[in-house]
Amino acid sequence: MTQDELYSKLAAELPHLEKAQTQVKDYLTMRLPSADRLLETVRALKERLGFDYLEMVSATDWLGPVKPEGYIRNPNPIVFMAEGATPQSIPTATPNFPYRPMIELVWMLANIPEKIRLVLKLEVPREDAAVPSLCGLFKAADWQEREIYDLMGVAFTGHPNLTKILTPEFLQGHPLRKDYVHVKDRFDE
Amino acid sequence: MSEPAKEKEAVPAATPANVVPAGAAAAPAAAAGTVAPKPAPKAAAKPLPTPVFNERHGKLILNSRYWPTELWKSPWSLPSYRKGALVLFGLIAGILLTGAAVGELSRWADKLYALIAAFVAARHWPAVTTDAVWDLIKILIVLHVVLINGLWAIWWERKISAHIQSRVGPTYAGGWHGWAQTLLDGVKLLLKEDITPTAADKWVHALAPAIVVAPVIIAFAPVTFGKQLAAANLDMGVLYIFAFAGISVIGVIMAGWASGNKYSLLGGLRASAQLVSYELPRGFSIVPVLMFAGSLNLSTIADAQAGYWHGLPRWFIFYPVIGPLAFVIFLIASVAETNRTPFDIPEAESELVSGFHTEYSGMKWSIFFLAEYGYVLLASFLLATFFLGGGASPFAFDHVIPSWIWMLGKAMLMMFTFLWIRWTFPRLRADQLMDFNWKFLLPWSFANIAFAGLFLLFR
Amino acid sequence: MNKGAMAPDQEQDTPLKSDSMFINLGPQHPSTHGVLRVGLTIDGEMITKAVPDVGYLHRGTSKLAEVRGYHHCVVLTDRWDYVSAMPNNLVFCLAAERLMGLNVPPRGDVLRVLMCELNRIASHLLFFGTYGIDIGAFTPFLYAFREREMILDLFEMVSGARLTYNYIRLGGVMVDVTDEWVAKCREFIEYFKPRLDEYDTLLTYNPIFMARTEKVGLIPPQTAVNWGLSGPNLRGSGVNYDVRKADPYCGYEQYDFEIPLGKTGSCWDRYFCRVSEMRQSVRIVLQALDKLAPGPVMAPGVAKVPKPQPGEAYAHVEGARGDLGIFLVSDGQASPYRMHVKAPSFMNLAILQELLVGNKVSDVIAILGSTDIVLGEVDR
Secondary structure (H helix, E strand, O other): OOOHHHHHHHHOOOOEEEOOOOEEEEEEEEEOOOHHHHHHHHHHHHHOOOOOOEEEEEEEEOOOOOOOOOOOOOOOOOOOOOOOOOOOOOOOOOOOOOOOEEEEEEEEEEOOOOOEEEEEEEEEOOOOOOEEEEEEEEEHHHHHHHHHHHHHHEEOOOOOOOOOOOOOOOOOOOOOOOOOOOOOOOOOO | OHHHHHHHHHHHHHHOOOOOHHHHHHHHHHHOOOOOOOOOOOOOOOOOOOOOOOOOOOOOOOOOOOOHHHOOOOOOHHHHHHHHHHHHHHHHHHHHHHHHHHHHHHHHHHHHHHHHHHHHOOOOOOEEEEEEEEHHHEEEEEEEHHHHHHHHHHHHHHHHHHHOOOOOOOOOOOOHHHOHHHHHHHHHHHHOOOOOOOOHHHHHHHHHHHHHHHHHHHOOOEEEEOOOEEEEOOOOHHHHHHHHOHHHHHHHHHHHOOOOOOOHHHHHHHHHHHHHHHHHHHHOHHHHHHHHHOOOOOOHHHOOOEEEOOOOOOOHOOOOHHHHHHHHHHHHHHHHHOOOOOHHHHHHHHHHHOOHHHHOOOOHHHHHHHHHHHHHHHHHHHHHHHHHHOOOOOOOOOOOOHHHHHHHHHHHHHHHHHHHOOOOOOOOOHHHHHHHHHHHHHHHHHHHHHHHHHHHHHH | OOHHHHHHHHOOOOOOOOOOOOEEEEEEOHHHHHHOEEEEEEOOOOOEEEEEEEEOOOOOHHHOHHHOHHHHHHHHHHOOOOOOOHHHHHHHHHHHHHOOOOOHHHHHHHHHHHHHHHHHHHHHHHHHHHHHHHHHHOOHHHHHHHHHHHHHHHHHHHHHHOOOOOEEEEEEEEEOOHHHHHHHOOOOOHHHHHHHHHHEEEEEEHHHHHHHHHOOOOOEEEEEEEHHOOOOOOOOOOOOOOOOOOOOOOOOHHHOOOHHHHHOOHHHHHHHHHHHHHHHHHHHHHHHHHHHOOOOOOOOOOOOOOOOOOEEEEEEOOOOOOEEEEEEEEEEOOOOOEEEEOHHHHHOOOOOOHHOOOOOOOHHHHHHHHHOHHHHHHHH
């Protein structure tokens, strides 16, 4: 199945999906209008179109350039060098780039026999970000959603065990959010 | 030697026989001490500068790296390989010649006994002193068999495992092939801190190694080391050995329970199940031997195997079907009794983190190993006595080499088998191990008794 | 103690009363291959509940990437799957090249394939050795390391490093190989081929090893797909999914090789898939060595500080552990705006909570070993 065939099929079967403005390079990228129709759409994709392999769950925080305060900056003993190893470069905002207080969730689904992949995108507001969990459809979503919850702070409603997975329990905040600020803990000197 | 000259030697050695011509052309350039230039970027729009990330780029560091490719083609071309074979041959010949020169040890023992008796008689001490001193000497000798066996067997196991795994094992301590390695390890273990965990039951924790090691030393009493060479000539020697060897499992369970560690507890429980189960086929497998020999005395069993059938010694292992079957069952059960791979589930390192001796350190820990190797030696001597004719020579024409050399040689061969099995097989799972015992070894050991009965009936 | 925790003890009124025991498998345990903790609730030797706990090795590489240039990010990738770092380098470079629109010269592509396949062999050798130790056979480990050392020597000759190579760079590879290296590589392959048969006699068809692994840890194909497994863990269940065939990169479609598949999804099938993959990798390495035509290895005009156009790219490769993917977002700055790593080990580890239940403690080790996880990649 080629991407064009898939697109025409999707347009017929799931007309509420629209082509995303920013396409993930080389893969067909579709945008969901709202979180309500996520489960229904993914179930249709899985059962009717054979997308039974959830390859990736990811999220992007579109707030703007990352804050340097989110990094642990140890004082450098070499006085003429910059403080700490991180950050190596402080990112700045790109002019005219549509930064917005939204978190964009990205799912990548694959149809193994047809050798085709589909990227689903959904934007939710940053404050109290929540989307339905795909755990009921894909067990693969279990840990990936926990990871996104831990690092990005998106609550997946309906997840059976939505707890932190990678960061220690004393860490406050969600490190991959762009406005994350590191709070000193007992491991900082 | 200057640096370029070193390079000159090193590079041709690195170049294999099937080197491509371009490589041969590149080698002299490297030999001249320059950095090997990378082939010029061909047909590039803009030639990139040659990156020098690393001065050794493209060269194997020959003085520190060893590729087995050349060696493996013909190991005999190495002088060290030939020398090693010669030394091994010399060692074996030397041991045989020493044996021939010394003769039977029981002869010397009789002389020593007569000397003690004469000394006692000259001082007009009571006659019982002679026997007391003589028993003390025998006890000390048997005790030291177990202790020195620990030193020897651990070093030997390390060397054998190393050579099985294409390593060399200990080489530094003592100079010659690291012979002093275990000795120095022993010193280290003596000096190490003896840790008792807070959660441990202190008395039981301390007592467990003693209960593991004492039976093995006691069990050595009736073991024959050659013709008329046993500390105690017991008429029920076999029963005695099996009875004492069975006590050690209590120590293992105590160690597992008293450590206050869940893994140790699991190890101790597994050990109790395994050791008790394998006692049965181990005992029953030698019943045919006892039936043939008609005695429980180890010397009598060994003597029953004297003689030859057309040059083939009349050892029990050569009895058709019955002998080999009993031998294999006894060997497998002995491996299981000593907690060694493939039956090492009580101390499975990758699962239970060493099982019942996880929480032991220093000398207490090493005592477990002393016991383990003691049991290996005990099983080796028993195998040699029961199945390999004891001190009997395998050759009908040989009247020179004394029995203790043959006995020791056979026991060491059996010990080698133990080590060989240890380093070749993976580990069984606990339930598979039990299945193997109850569904395979035990029925066949019973069947073997029936075979032996039929054999005796129709002989 | 709350009421829920008390409940199991109170409801046991039967005369045969048995308590379950909680065991921490790890973080310090010889068989967890790193700092993994699995909380096991056991009844005797039977597992009733297993909770894998990860994160002990979390270094936040996704966060670090957001304040580093693209060239610097390649260094971070080495630290995920430190057992086979070349595919990590490759997948990041592929994603970044897709963002920047760079084209790698043919010799560079061949070298990338060559290094990745050599690294796959090295990684599977490590698996082979450590799995032997997990099952209780110590000897295969040293045999495997003897060969792995030679591959590491080859990598050292070409990149100067033995573990974290940073060899595959944006636009190609760091430096070309010499003819001497090619000769050494062929010598290694000639030496290595008979060793594979030796491994089969030593471990693969050993009756004890087969008894320990053959009917243990069965993963049916649907379960494997649903849990998102990849790599030999998925193919051991008989699902024919290999990124090298399904979504070819670096010209893998030009190479002639097969995808070994398992039948039942047992530990032995997963093991056998890896051992068979080594044979296929040997084939690919030989083909790649034949394909090495003279030419540049680096694309011309790779910027020192690349600033790709705003956009998003996803690249994935078949690493030694499975489908390793990178989702890269650029907002036009010198650092990635967002880097997400889809780590195969992370996915392969998640299934343990379902797979371990009902097995014995010894089988935990057999199953855990057969999934071949690297904790550096799980935690990133």
